[in-house]
Amino acid sequence: MSTLDIDVRPQAGPPRGAAKAAPRGHRRFGDPVFRVVALVCGLSVAIAMFTLAGVLIYNSWTAISELGLSFLTTVAWSPNGGSYGALAALAGTAMTTVVAMVIAVPLALVIALLLTELVPPRVARVIGTGIEMLAAIPSIIFGMWGLFVLVPFMQERVAPLVMDSWLGELPLLRPGPMFQGGGFSILTAGLVLAVMVLPFITAFSRDVLLMVPRVTKEAGYGMGSTTWEVLHKISLRYALSGIVGATFIGLGRALGETMAVAYLVGGSFLSVPQSLFDPGTTIASLIALQFNEATTKLDISALIYMGLILFAITMVFQVLAQIWLRRARRTTGGRA
């Protein structure tokens, strides 16, 4: 997220001369008041983060002390059978997210390039608005669309097609032990996630591509570069850190998406999916599906423990993204 913010430090505060020119009253009260207000608002974000982490740790303490780190390596979530494990959900989260990103990132990039470089602005505006509207659709709608349209399509068309061809022999496509026709599956959930994150990645990528200075591109054309050369040697390279930032925004959404996935992934909590066509579960959807009827203290605590893990994962990704971006900024030079 912060990849998109502009480094404001050098410009912070008004120029010295400007302060003198401002009316005295403003200088005395306006600035300090605004500073305090801004500071409180800024700190409240940090406080919200700490509070959230604190509440998660506090409420999951029963499970943390009872289950420890073996929670992460135990496969099955089956409180009824006495097994508290997050591995199946972790694996499902990773698989659905990877499917979503593998589909969404290249597609979003191509669309962003199309919008910024290849079509006239008027056409770009129409397509761009359409994509932004896609971002405004609530996730439950995607869940229902998946349930009524995509699940039968995957089960009756796609899965049989894959299973009957040589593709069905490949690992990750070969049906696993929990295979149930392929409608409710990791792949279906991943496809819907791809559609859900696509508008975010596209919109942010388009915005950073629009920030590529025109003169630089024109210089490229002036040197006799083809459109393709300008696209991948100048525009993409210039916008790279922003595009990575956009990708992480999409990744964060895919990792945490709950409702749509809960309807589509098949709710199978016992094993790590062996195939993309197997049903599975994700951390967020498992919490949503199990929280309603969780009664014992350990059940509730273990679910919150899972929430804490998801929280930690997204934090780690954010930090990694920051580090990567800082390095990218240094090597490409300037704010590229």
Add this chain to the structure above:
Amino acid sequence: MRKSSRRWRAIATAALAVLLAVFALALVACGDDAEGEGSEDSGVPAAETANTIVGAGASFPYPLYSAWGSEYNDLNGVKLNYQSIGSGGGISAISAKTVDFGGSDAPLEPSELQAAGLMQWPQCVGGVVLVVNLDGVENNQLKLTAELVAKIYNGDISNWNDPALAAENDGVKLPDTKINVVHRSDSSGTTWIFTNYLAAAAGDVWTLGGDKEIAWPTGVGGKGNEGVAASVQQLKGSIGYVEYAYAKETGLVSTQLKNADGEWVEPSLETFGQAAAQADWAGADEFYLVLVDQPGPTTWPITGASFIMVQREQADVGRAQAMLQFFDWAFREGAGTAEGLDYVPIPANVYELIQSKWSENLMSGGSPVWPL
């Protein structure tokens, strides 16, 4: 400029530290609160006294309770606010006294009730049916026994042309298709009723017990009745279990079942009602009765009661009586509404028993709350 930025950093750090300290205190205070809550008086918001009854719990009876609530409000000006947050949430809420009553599809055992200071009674009865999607198979044509259902759900029978299925279904053309088993992915009272039936009627085949969530060895999970209904409706070769109202409203094809008397029965309000009528409520301690696999020639075997739970010691007589008046009205006058929504009302003789338990158990400051 530099000096002031350093000062700002110091102020910011101090502010952050103070806020964190406040937060830490709040957390500790909350923790104390949660533990001390049991000894406090009713936590029901004071603003919502007497003319609003607050309940929370199972989602299965929600349509009925909200219909009763709006009818009762029209008659008496007393509102019912029932939040369908799930049975588990309902039990937690009534244990913490944040609501007037909790609703649950699974009864609490007498020892659990004692520990939490609660009493419970059945408020309505509903049925769970099996639904299938098979070409050429009509509504209530397919015949299943508990043993067959258990074997389908534990994976022993995985094809519709299995000879065991054909043996019970003369004249029904069963295809050579894999059985698409659909269960609930969310933990639910419906699963609790369904698996208790399997455990009671086919215990030697079904070894996974009866609970709200099960370590299913096969099948896919649909979210909610709507998720199971949608997948059975769309995917050929599916079998699933849903509450009767969902099967009826979505036009799904249900099946016959063989009941405890060995008779074939079709799902209907009459056959569900037989289960409620045959049940031995008087002999059940604290109304703890699992209504599955009840005797009787026309009894549907997968039925369950939805329970109401209240605190035995009522802090506020007025609130308690307003609540009991509502339930009294629902038992006496609410049968038509219940049947219209595909629920079976509690028989009159059972209600008499419930009333006697009210006057026996519900106290406020040492004197009984019921009758008025």
